[in-house]
Amino acid sequence: MKTLALGLCLALIASGAFAAVKSAPTPAPNTLTPAEKAAGWKLLFDGKTTDGWRGFKTPRPDSGWQVIDGALGPDPQTSKDLVTKQNFENFELTFDWKISSRGNSGVMFHVIDVGDETYESGPEYQLLDNSRGEPPLERAGSLFALYAPTRDMTLPVGEFNHSRLVVDHGKVQHWLNGVKIVEYEIGSPDFKARVAASKFKRWPQFATGKTGAIALQNHGDEVWFKNIKIKVLK
Numbered sequence: 001m002k003t004l005a006l007g008l009c010l011a012l013i014a015s016g017a018f019a020a021v022k023s024a025p026t027p028a029p030n031t032l033t034p035a036e037k038a039a040g041w042k043l044l045f046d047g048k049t050t051d052g053w054r055g056f057k058t059p060r061p062d063s064g065w066q067v068i069d070g071a072l073g074p075d076p077q078t079s080k081d082l083v084t085k086q087n088f089e090n091f092e093l094t095f096d097w098k099i100s101s102r103g104n105s106g107v108m109f110h111v112i113d114v115g116d117e118t119y120e121s122g123p124e125y126q127l128l129d130n131s132r133g134e135p136p137l138e139r140a141g142s143l144f145a146l147y148a149p150t151r152d153m154t155l156p157v158g159e160f161n162h163s164r165l166v167v168d169h170g171k172v173q174h175w176l177n178g179v180k181i182v183e184y185e186i187g188s189p190d191f192k193a194r195v196a197a198s199k200f201k202r203w204p205q206f207a208t209g210k211t212g213a214i215a216l217q218n219h220g221d222e223v224w225f226k227n228i229k230i231k232v233l234k
């Protein structure tokens with residue numbers, strides 16, 4: 001009888017704990033939870049406007065970038081890249097993104113106002129519909145053209161993926177949907193050798209900024225971003 005009572009008690013406790021977890025509210029999109037605020041996270045996108053963003057080498061973003069249903073996206077035909085007004089050196093960035101069928105885009109970091117395009121200075125976290133059949137160095141989550149992801153963690157086209165980019169004193173990690181898929185060190189002998197063997201050797205400013213802006217790329221395909229959050233690291 002005691003064993004039965006103890007089992008019933010444990011079952012009730014477990015079911016209560018499950019109910020508590022199940023009933024926990026889902027945070028609203030493009031907002032910070034109290035825990036995130038306490039940890040130092042900031043929103044880069046408020047879910048409504050392009051406040052805090054500019055164009056590349058221009059003070060204002062072009063009008064092609066629009067917010068629809070809480071997600072930010074470019075006009076594929078006309079928009080230029082969108083760049084943060086603030087520069088970031090060491091940070092943890094998280095963002096959700098979805099891409100159109102066979103679409104291509106990217107997120108650059110340490111972007112400086114040198115050259116004609118954001119990718120000429122800023123290393124790129126690649127966003128892609130992998131069904132395009134691009135080589136491993138150009139698949140979703142890669143450091144574009146330099147470091148391939150260890151596995152394909154993308155969700156089906158039309159669903160939002162969750163990415164995490166950690167830049168900590170030159171050491172960088174790319175995460176996709178909860179899995180670390182790329183890791184490298186900017187300025188290391190291996191990194192320099194890969195750059196020297198790539199198209200980026202044409203631009204001496206590539207990956208030289210110790211700090212810089214974050215850029216959302218328009219590559220001519222529909223792409224949408226939301227829940228763009230950043231925490232500065234010391």
